[in-house]
Amino acid sequence: MRRKDPEYQPAVEAAAAILRRQARRGKPLTYGDLSAEPAKQGFDSVPPHRGVMTYLLKDVCLHGNEDGRAPMLSAIVVNKASRRPSEQFSVLARSAPFSRPADWTWQDEQRDVFARYGEE
Known part of the structure; x- marks a missing residue:
């Protein structure tokens, strides 16, 4: 699958739903587990x-x-071995429009995700 493929945007929506559901459970999801989920829903x-x-x-x-x-x-998406998000996540968090502050940590962000979506 590529970003320009017609199924890409529906795959984004499906992945967002998967992560919201996982956040309601209050548990991280590995990159590998997330990788397998779209295929279960018929996406590449x-x-x-x-x-x-x-x-x-x-x-x-x-x-x-x-x-x-x-x-x-x-x-909440983490590496299976380290149980941490990739370094690319921190780069993204510090870029616009997210622009997280210098004292920000991925743990803070993860807690915020669980707090927000755990309430739904």
């Missing part, structure tokens, strides 16, 4: 590392959050 596979996964997670964070103020849903 999304490899768990680099490439389209990077764009997918950015677009999930922007989905319904164009000004970047809401918690970034992808904060």
Whole structure:
């Protein structure tokens, strides 16, 4: 799957729904587990590392959050071994429109995601 493919935007929406559901459970999801989920819903596979996964997670964070103020849903997506988001997540968080402050941590963002979506 590529960003310009017609199924890309529906895949973003599906991934956002998957992450909101996982956030309601209050638990992180690995990149590998997230990679497998769209295929279960009939979308092309999304490899768990680099490439389209990077764009997918950015677009999930922007989905319904164009000004970047809401918690970034992808904060709950973690590496299986380290149990932390990739370094690309921190780069994204510090870029516009998210522009998280210097004292920000991914743990803060993850707590905010769980707090926001756990209430739904």
